[in-house]
């Protein structure tokens with residue numbers, strides 16, 4: 448391989464991502480390494496699908512695909528190196544935080560998402576750890592990463608195709624209904640809630656209870672955290688965390704929502720330092736929790752359902 452593999456950058460459920468250098472050009476890249484040994488056919492197929500989808504995407508807010516190699520023991524997906532790390536790690540390092548910064552992050556996510564949705568591609572695993580930054584200095588370049596669950600078109604909701612991550616997954620996915628790219632809009636609603644409030648809209652001490660809450664779609668803007676936040680931001684979230692996917696805002700509507708148009712200076716006056724402390728806690732907990740495998744969690748809930 449033309450790339451020399453180096454330090455581990457991160458680990459996903461199915462892969463190890465390593466920093467690598469192009470031996471000829473010196474270009475730094477990220478290489479997603481997938482062990483072929485024992486890899487089920489369906490996972491190999493979904494990897495090939497991920498690569499095909501990534502190849503078709505070119506946008507400033509989406510991680511760039513560079514190459515794909517098949518070797519005897521490993522598959523390698525070569526990607527643009529995003530050296531800024533996770534968006535949330537950057538946010539929690541801030542000393543001051545306000546609603547304008549939160550809004551700008553959501554806007555960039557919507558830009559990348561709209562590009563995918565216009566092409567008929569749903570990401571299906573939108574969550575903070577799949578939002579990465581290009582550079583260490585500048586936080587404006589957020590990129591959507593990890594298209595491991597992405598699909599083209601509408602998916603019939605059978606349990607083999609369930610995916611996503613507890614806490615971010617849309618109710619229709621949990622209910623085995625057919626679903627489409629509107630699942631991403633639900634997840635963006637959850638992400639926006641966390642970016643502003645510092646904690647998730649749906650929480651429970653086990654996945655089963657969590658999924659019940661998501662299916663009901665009931666959440667609250669607790670006054671302690673939300674009194675500083677604009678009415679437009681709350682309205683934006685309320686139009687995304689809608690259980691009926693047909694009534695949920697689509698990406699175009701989200702883009703045109705008044706919160707996205709609001710004056711930057713005014714929003715900068717909404718101090719979120721109190722919520723930043725909550726976000727620090729959230730991010731720490733998440734980091735320390737054992738790597739939760741999304742699919743296992745969803746399957747576990749189905750087994751409970753079957754038993755009823």
Ligand code: ADP
Pocket residue numbers: 456457458459460461462463464477479510526527528529530576577579592593594595
């Ligand atoms: P998986 O599909 O196995 O979840 P991901 O694509 O999410 O794998 O990658 C796992 C982790 O590796 C990410 O959460 C991130 O920390 C790191 N990572 C992935 N892609 C890049 C990249 N292009 N540049 C830098 N780090 C990356």
Ligand code: MG
Pocket residue numbers: 459460576577593
């Ligand atoms: Mg991932």
